[in-house]
């Protein structure tokens with residue numbers, strides 16, 4: 001497993017349409033191999049890389065409205081290549097918003113009819129990468145929140161907020177967390193775009 005592959009997979013994931021689907025995104029039967037292996041196609045996908053999917057934006061807006069500040073699409077550990085969708089640097093909380101297809105959600109992932117073995121292996125590799133990333137982050141003292149793209153944004157935002165406040169509380173046990181009062185990391189704020 002190479003870090004490069006991890007980055008490519010992440011970019012490919014972000015390039016997918018924001019919908020929950022039982023089919024591999026952006027593929028047609030018979031084009032799977034070239035889609036996955038052609039450098040030209042990969043470059044095109046990277047150029048068209050899609051950030052800020054609707055679930056991500058909804059979650060970011062809710063968390064931002066709660067007063068928490070975070071960095072978007074950032075590496076929690078400078079020495080590792082894992083890129084999280086949101087990080088809370090001081091609280092050391094990393095959030096990954098996982099696509100149901102690419103990360104093998106039990107509710108929505110269905111192996112495709114064609115090239116089933118190829119795709120099953122690919123999703124298995126993604127899941128293994130996720131697991132290793134989680135382990136590395138936890139070992140470095142981070143809390144990891146994984147959100148499925150099918151999860152309600154409100155529910156995801158509540159989980160994230162609870163994790164961040166709990167982490168800050170652990171780091172400063174003398175202080176009681178007051179909802180809405182955390183203003184740490186404001187200089188790193190990435191306000192969500194409006195009207196999307």
Ligand SMILES: [Zn+2]
Nearest residue numbers: 100105108150
């Ligand atoms: Zn799902």
